[in-house]
Amino acid sequence: MNKLYWLDTIKLSDxxxxxxxxxxxxQIMQSGYPVVSGFVISADTWHEFLETLHSSESLVADLxxxxxxxxxxxxxxxxxVARRLRQEVMEANLPxxxxxxIAEVASTxxxxxxxxxxxxxxxxxxxxxxxxxxxxxxxxxxxxxxxxEQGLKQTWSQLFRARSLLYWxxxxxxxxxxxxxxxxxxxxxxxxxxxxxxxxxxTEIQSTYGLGIAISKGDVLPDFYYIEDKNKFIKExxxxxxxxxxxxxxxxxxxxxxxxxxxFAYHLGEEKQxxxxxxxxxxxxxxxxxxxxxxxxxxxxxxxxxxxxSNQTSKLYINKVNIPENVNTKxxxxxxxxxxxxxxxxxxxxxLNNSQLAIKQIPKGxxxxxxxxxxxxxxxxxxxAGIVTERGGLTSHAAILSRELGIPSVVSAKNVSRLIKNGxxxxxxxxxxxxxxxxxxxxxxxxxxxxxxxxxxxxxTTVQKATEISTSNNFFNHTNLPMISxxxxxxxxxxxxxxxxxxxxxxxxxxxxxxxxILNNFQGANPLSLVLNGRKSELLTVLCDxxxxxxxxxxxxxxxxxxxxxxxxxxPLFNKAEKSVHKSILGEHGTLSYVQNSTVFDVxxxxxxxxxxxxxxxxxxxxxxxxxxxEFIFCRHKVxxxxxxxxSHFQVWIMAExxxxxxxxxxxxxxxxxxISIGTNDLSQxxxxxxxxxxxxxxxxxxxxxxxxxxxxxxxxxxxxxGIPCSICGxxxxxxxxxxxxxxxxxxxxxxxxxxxxxxxxxxxxxAEQRIILEAARKQLGYS
Numbered sequence: 110m111n112k113l114y115w116l117d118t119i120k121l122s123d124x125x126x127x128x129x130x131x132x133x134x135x136q137i138m139q140s141g142y143p144v145v146s147g148f149v150i151s152a153d154t155w156h157e158f159l160e161t162l163h164s165s166e167s168l169v170a171d172l173x174x175x176x177x178x179x180x181x182x183x184x185x186x187x188x189x190v191a192r193r194l195r196q197e198v199m200e201a202n203l204p205x206x207x208x209x210x211i212a213e214v215a216s217t218x219x220x221x222x223x224x225x226x227x228x229x230x231x232x233x234x235x236x237x238x239x240x241x242x243x244x245x246x247x248x249x250x251x252x253x254x255x256x257x258e259q260g261l262k263q264t265w266s267q268l269f270r271a272r273s274l275l276y277w278x279x280x281x282x283x284x285x286x287x288x289x290x291x292x293x294x295x296x297x298x299x300x301x302x303x304x305x306x307x308x309x310x311x312t313e314i315q316s317t318y319g320l321g322i323a324i325s326k327g328d329v330l331p332d333f334y335y336i337e338d339k340n341k342f343i344k345e346x347x348x349x350x351x352x353x354x355x356x357x358x359x360x361x362x363x364x365x366x367x368x369x370x371x372x373f374a375y376h377l378g379e380e381k382q383x384x385x386x387x388x389x390x391x392x393x394x395x396x397x398x399x400x401x402x403x404x405x406x407x408x409x410x411x412x413x414x415x416x417x418x419s420n421q422t423s424k425l426y427i428n429k430v431n432i433p434e435n436v437n438t439k440x441x442x443x444x445x446x447x448x449x450x451x452x453x454x455x456x457x458x459x460x461l462n463n464s465q466l467a468i469k470q471i472p473k474g475x476x477x478x479x480x481x482x483x484x485x486x487x488x489x490x491x492x493x494a495g496i497v498t499e500r501g502g503l504t505s506h507a508a509i510l511s512r513e514l515g516i517p518s519v520v521s522a523k524n525v526s527r528l529i530k531n532g533x534x535x536x537x538x539x540x541x542x543x544x545x546x547x548x549x550x551x552x553x554x555x556x557x558x559x560x561x562x563x564x565x566x567x568x569x570t571t572v573q574k575a576t577e578i579s580t581s582n583n584f585f586n587h588t589n590l591p592m593i594s595x596x597x598x599x600x601x602x603x604x605x606x607x608x609x610x611x612x613x614x615x616x617x618x619x620x621x622x623x624x625x626x627i628l629n630n631f632q633g634a635n636p637l638s639l640v641l642n643g644r645k646s647e648l649l650t651v652l653c654d655x656x657x658x659x660x661x662x663x664x665x666x667x668x669x670x671x672x673x674x675x676x677x678x679x680x681p682l683f684n685k686a687e688k689s690v691h692k693s694i695l696g697e698h699g700t701l702s703y704v705q706n707s708t709v710f711d712v713x714x715x716x717x718x719x720x721x722x723x724x725x726x727x728x729x730x731x732x733x734x735x736x737x738x739x740e741f742i743f744c745r746h747k748v749x750x751x752x753x754x755x756x757s758h759f760q761v762w763i764m765a766e767x768x769x770x771x772x773x774x775x776x777x778x779x780x781x782x783x784x785i786s787i788g789t790n791d792l793s794q795x796x797x798x799x800x801x802x803x804x805x806x807x808x809x810x811x812x813x814x815x816x817x818x819x820x821x822x823x824x825x826x827x828x829x830x831x832g833i834p835c836s837i838c839g840x841x842x843x844x845x846x847x848x849x850x851x852x853x854x855x856x857x858x859x860x861x862x863x864x865x866x867x868x869x870x871x872x873x874x875x876x877a878e879q880r881i882i883l884e885a886a887r888k889q890l891g892y893s
Contacts, residue, residue, distance in 0.1 A: 111151070111153065111154075112151075113148040113149065113150065113151075113210070113211070113214060114126070114127050114131070114148060114149040114151060115146075115147075115148045115149075116131065116134060116135045116138050116139075116144060116146065116147050116148070116149070116292075117135070117138055117139060117146075118135075119131065119132060119135035119136075119139075119149070124230060125152065125230045125232065125288050126151045126152050126153055126230075126288065126290065127149040127151060127152070127228060127230075127290045127292075128149070128152065128227070128228025128229050128230045128288060128289070128290040128292075129228065129229060129230050130226060130227070130228035130229070130292065130429060131147075131149045131226075131228040131290060131292045132228075132230075133429075133430040133431075133432070134147075134292070134427070134428070134429070134430060137427055137430055140405065142398075142401070142402070142427055143424065143425055143426045143427060144426060144427050144428070145294045145295065145296075145417075145426050145428070146218070146294070146295070147292050147293055147294035147295075148214060148292075148293055149228065149290050149291065149292050149293070150211065150261065150290060150291040150293065151290050152230065152288035152289055152290045154207070154290075155265060155288070155289045155290070155291075156285075156288075158201070158203070158265065159284075161201065161204075162197060162198075162201055184271075187271045187274060187275065188271050190271075190274070191269055191270055191271040191273075191274055194266075194269035194274075195266040195269045195270070198262055198265055198266040198269065199259075199262050199263070199266055201262070203258050203261070203262070208254050208257060208258045209254060211257055211261075211293065212252070212253065212254040212257050215252050215257065215293060215295070216252060218252075218295040220252060220295035220296070220297050221251060221252055221297070221357075222249060222250070222251060222252065222295070222296050222297060222357040222371055223249070223250055223251075223252050223257065223260070223293055223294065223295060223296065224247050224248070224249055224293075224294050224295075224296040225247060225248040225249075225250065225260050225261060225264045225291050225292070225293055226247045226291065226292040226293075226294070226428075226429075227245035227246075227247070227264055227267065227289060227290075227291060227292075228289075228290045228291065228292050229245065229287065229288065229289055229290075230288040230290075231282060231286055231287060231288070232285075232286045232287075232288060244267075244270075244272060244273060244276055245264075245267045245268070245273075246267065246322075246325075247264075247322070248260045248261075248263050248264045249296070249357060249371040249372040250371050251371055252295075256371070261291060264291050265289065265291075268284075268287065268289060294428075296320075296357055297357065297358070297417070297419075298358070298417055298418040298419060299319060299320050299356065299357070299415045299416070299417055299418075300318070300319070300416050300417070300418045300423060301316055301317065301318055301319070301386045301387055301391070301415065301416045302316070302317060302319065302320055302321035302323075302324070302413070302414065302415040302416070303315045303316035303317060303321065303324065303331060303332075303386075303387075303413070303414060303415075304321075304324065304331075304411065304412070304413055304414075305395060305398070305399055305411070305412040305413075305414060306411050306412075307399055307402070307403060307408055307409065307410050307411075307412075308408065308409050309408065309409065309442075311335060311336060311337075311338050311344075312335075312336035312338065312341075312396075312399055313333065313334065313335055313336070314333070314334040314336065314387075314392065314395055314396075315331040315332065315333055315334075316331055316332045316334075316349075316385070316386045316387045317329050317331045317332065317349065317351050317354065317386050318351055318354040318377060318381070318386045319354030319355045319356045320354070320355040320356060320357070320372065320415070321413060321415060321428075322355050322372070323351075323353060323354055323355050327869060327872075328352075328353055328374075328872070328876075329349060329350060329351045329352065329353065329354075330349040330350040330351070330846060330847050331349045331351070331386075332346070332347065332348055332349040332351070332385050332386055332387070333345075333346065333347040333349065334346045334392060336396060336399070341396050341399075341400060343392065346385070348383070348385060349386075349847070350382075350846065350847030350850065351377060351381075351382055351386065352376065352377060352382060352850070352876055352877075352880065353374050353375065353376055353377060353876065354374070354375060354377055355372055355373065355374050355375075356372070356373055356375065357371060357372055357373070358373070376879075376880065376883065379884075387416075391416060391423065391425070394425050395414065395425065398412075398414075398425065398427075399412075406430075406432055407432070409432070410430065410431060410432045411429075411430075411431040412427055412429065412430055412431075413427070413428050413429035414426060414427050414428065415428055442543060442544070442545060442546070443522055443525055443528060443529075443543070443544040443545075443546060444522065444542060444543060444544075445497065445519040445520055445521050445522030445523075445525070445542045445543075445544065446502065446503065446519065446520050446521045446522075446542045447519060447538065447539050447540045447541050447542035447543075448501075448503055448505070448507065448508035448511060448512070448518045448519060448520045448539065448542075449496075449508065449511035449512045449515075449516060449517055449518040449539045450517065450539050450540045450865065451495075451515070451516070451517030451539045451540070452517060452536070452537070452538055452539070453476055453494040453495035453516075453517045453536070453537050453539075454494075454534070454535070454536040454537075454547075455474055455475050455476045455494040455495065455534070455535070456474075456475050456476070456532050456533065456534055456535075457475065457476050457478050457529045457530070457531060457532065457533045457534075457535050458471055458472060458475035458476065458477050458478065458493075458531065458532075459478045459479070459526050459529060459530070459531045460477070460478070460479040460526075461479070461480070461526055461527075468486060468489055469489065471489045471490075471493060473492040473493075474492065474493070474494050475493055475494060476493065476494050476495040476496070476497060476535055476537060477490070477493045477495070477496050477497065478497045478498075478525055478526050478529050479497075479498055479499075479526060480498065480499045480500055480526055481498055481499065481500045481501060481505075481506075481507070482496065482498055482501070482505075482506050482507040482510065483506055484506050484510070484624060484625070484628065484676075485628065486506075486510070487510055487514075487625055487628040487629060488628055488629055488632045490510060490511075490514060490516065491514060491629070493516060494516070494517075495516060495517045495518060495519075495537045495539065496510075496511045496516055496517075496518040496519075497518065497519045497520075497522055497525055497529075497537060497544055498518075498519075498520045498521070498522070498525075499521070499522060499523060499524065499525055499526055500520070500521060501520040501521055502520065502521065502811075503520070503811075503840060503844050504790040504839070504840045504844075505520055507520050508520055509840075510625075511539070512863050512865065513601075513602060513603060513622075513625060513863070514603070515865075516539075517537055517538070517539030518537075518539050519537050519538075519539060519542050519543070519544055522542075522544055525544065528546070529544075529546060533546065533547075534547045535547060590614060591875040591879070593871065593874045593875050593878055594878060595853060595857060595858070595859060595860060595874050595878065596616040596617070596836075596858060596859035596860070597614065597615050597616055597859070597860060597861075597862075597867065597870060597871055597874060598615060598616055598617050598618060598619030598620075598667075598669075598836065598838075598859050598860070598861035598862075599613070599615050599617075599618055599619060599620075599861060599862065599863065599864055599867065600618075600619060600620040600622065600838055600861050600862060600863050601618060601620070601621060601622070601659075601863075601864065602621065602622035602623075602624075602625035602626045602629075603625070603626075603629065604655060604658045604659070606864060607658060607659065607662045609864060610662070610663075610864060611662050611663075613864065613867050614867070614871060615666075615867060616666055616667070616859065617663055617666035617667040617668055617669075617727075618659055618663060618666075618667070618668040618669060618861075619669055619786065619836055619838050619859060619860075619861025620669060620671055620731065620786065620838040620861050621656070621659060621668055621669060621670045621671060621731075622671060623652075623670065623671055623672060623673050623674075623713070624673060624674060624675065626652075626655050627648075627651070627652075627673070630651045630655065631648075631651070635675070636648055636673060636675065636709045636712075637675075637706070637708060637709050640708050640709060640712065641708075645712060648709075648712055649712050649715060649716055649719075652712065652713060652716035653716045653719055653720060656668075656670060656716060656717070656720060656728065657720055657723075657725065660720060660725040660727060660728050661725075663727065664725075664727065665727065666727060667727055667729060668727055668728050668729065669729050669730075669731040669762060669786065669836075670713075670717065670728055670729065670730060670731060671731040671732075671733055671764070672703075672710060672713050672730060672731070672732060672733060673709055673710070673713065673733075674698055674699050674733035674734055675698060675702065675709075676696065676698040698733075698734060699732075699733045699734025699735060699736065699740075699767075700732050700733065700734065700735045700736070700740040700741065700743070700744055701734075701736060701740055703740070703743065703744060703747070704740055704743050707747060710744070710747065711747065711751075714730075714747060714748060714751035714753065715751060717730065717751070717753055718751045718752050718753055721752075721753060721756055721759070726756060726758050726759075728759075729759060729760040729761070729762065729783075730748065730753070730759075730760070730761045730762065731762045731763070731764060731786060732744055732761065732762070732763045732764065733764050733766075734764060734766060734767060734791065735763045735764065735767065735770070735777075736767050736769055737769065737773075738773055738776045738777055738780055741763060741777060741780055741781075741782065742780050744761070745761060745780065745781050748761055760783035760784060761781065761782065761783055762782065762783055762784040762785060762786055762836075763777060763782050763785055763786075764785070764786055764787075764788045764791075764838075765785040765786065765787045765788065765792065765824050765835075766787070766788030766789075766790070766791035766792045766795070766839075767791070767792075767795065768792070768795050768796055768820070770785070770824070771820055771823055771824065774824065774827045774828070774831065775827065775831060778831040778832075778833055782833065783833060783834075784828075784833050784834040784835065784836065784858075785824065785828060785833065785834075785835050785836070786835075786836040786837065786838045786861070787821055787824055787835065787836065787837040787838070787839060788838060788839050789812045789817070789821070789837065789839025789840065789841040790839045790840055791839075792817065792820065792821075792839070793810070793811065793812045793814070793817045793839075793841075796814075796816050796817055796820060797810040797814055797816065797817065798810075811844070811845070812839065812840075812841035812844070812845060812848070813841075813845050813847075813848060817841075818848070818851065821837070821841075821852070821855075822851070822855050825852070825855040825856055825857055826855065826856075828858075829856050834858035834859065835856075835857055835858050836857070836858055836859040836860070836861055837852060837857060837859075837860055837861065838861035842860050842862060842866075842870060842873075843862050843863060843866040843870070846869060846870070846873050849870065849873040849874060849877055850873075850877045850880070852877075853874065853877035853878060853881065854877070854881065860874065
């Protein structure tokens, strides 16, 4: 180790050796902006350390030559290789003079704790600055030689996580190309942290209490401030859901966990949760800082910051600067609402008039662009790379279908079908709601997409594979997964997802969507037309086969099969004979349609009865869009006639999505309803008079509205009073996880979400339940 590089002395020629994160911070610091003092352990030191591992048995030594042959598709092998590589790094000894030099310099600060920040530079033409550093986490340690050595090795070893190995190979990066430096800074008394985002659409501030890892780990929903560009005042602010915080000092709050042996997580008190993390003065300081940075760096950058309390005064510091070098300057941007996570780059296929011929001819591997999508498009969507619609909100058909199929999507992108030409190459980011129109006939391969786009961790998307196989950070690989009392269920329809579902910590299937299941198997054909055309036995066979696959996979767990809710407005392609198709959620559908014509419902009940006779006792019936008690009684009689009630465990539930259930639930219970599942998608529309296909309206009138939340609270309360379980299966808990606290407090029995939301929902449920236990303990002990 030749030398340490201090931030205030780093030059342009040092960039490759200190990494991009440290280089940008040094330039900001040298320009007079507030940055905590620090020094860099260079990338040369990292490469020197690797040389010490070059024994005949070392796997690390062989990695530069074997990485191209590593089968990253074999997850078990990848985990084993990653575990051995990291073990080699952690068990190696650093030269004592290195450790002593670092510890001696760090001791001059006089602080007890240090933060070690990975800072990467890649020796190639590709510049994936932020995306690469984003998969490497900072390490906290005590300022002591032994702890510093462990912290440094832990930071280095992250290069060999399973997700990292997958990432390097995806980008075609070999180990010798990776210049990994480590920025060392003192850390103490951080009272608030967050993110400052500046782009052509405006300025946004995110903030939370304590260290910023609460945001990066997804443990909190931060406070948001939206700043008016011209006059720089707060245009809008939104209180987050901040239940825990991280600190390098032990706090007065309830202790949660010890992160990295030096960083403590603790619960925030209820009063503090109701407050913003920043004072008005602190917000103004960040706004002033943003003005200065725009003048120097331009109007497209992201800053991470923290506020440190020193000598009874607080001071704002910058701890990361990201200036996108390619994405927003090289490509034309169209903005919408991110509806389903993931990235896709492909030719556009534009459909303007929703003609049946154009939809049937959708090619494979394209990004579909259209004003709107209805449910009957499902069979044609399986092989598209992405979806973009001009209309629709987060609970629109386009959003729900794309999440069900695992396809990136963007909704509410105004005029996109007229801005993008058929065959034009585009890139969409389904998390950020951005569509990049590539100029000069550019074509991006996977490597460029990964390199030039800020890649974030997700649960079931492209980079999600890397997250899933990470043995050290994946939530569900932890052996100490907290137990939860609230049941966690999934919404699903596609049997192709079963293999993934059985490895999730779920208690069953809360919503088995029959419409999407039948659509996929009969290419969108109306099930009534199938029966009338002599294909009843075929429909029955498919229903039995599809439902049985779920029943077998979840043998001892409940499955709630929602019977068909065939809405004409969702299937315009197959209802041309209808004189009028209502463009709303009203009309003849749900259980009312069974009363009018029970032909298809009878087939569904026969399928459930056949499966029950074959020994499957875990399948239950969930009736959709029930308007009246009389409709339920009619369906209940049909169920009895089918012989399903001969099994005492069989239950008939109803969807609570028509507001009449708020007034009639006691009567429903008397009539035999065994449970309810709150469908927030329809319930919110009917209460607020909004439409899920209207992106602007649905973004203002969403499920968090007091009227909707009051209705949900009443339904849970009435269910408890009536002695029946109450579930929720709409999108609300996924889109607005902050409401999970309230659901748990009110006594919800179960929460059913899409597979990609299981991880975050499980964690949110665990935190909510733990808070309730702590509050009860405090009351019992007389502390509150």
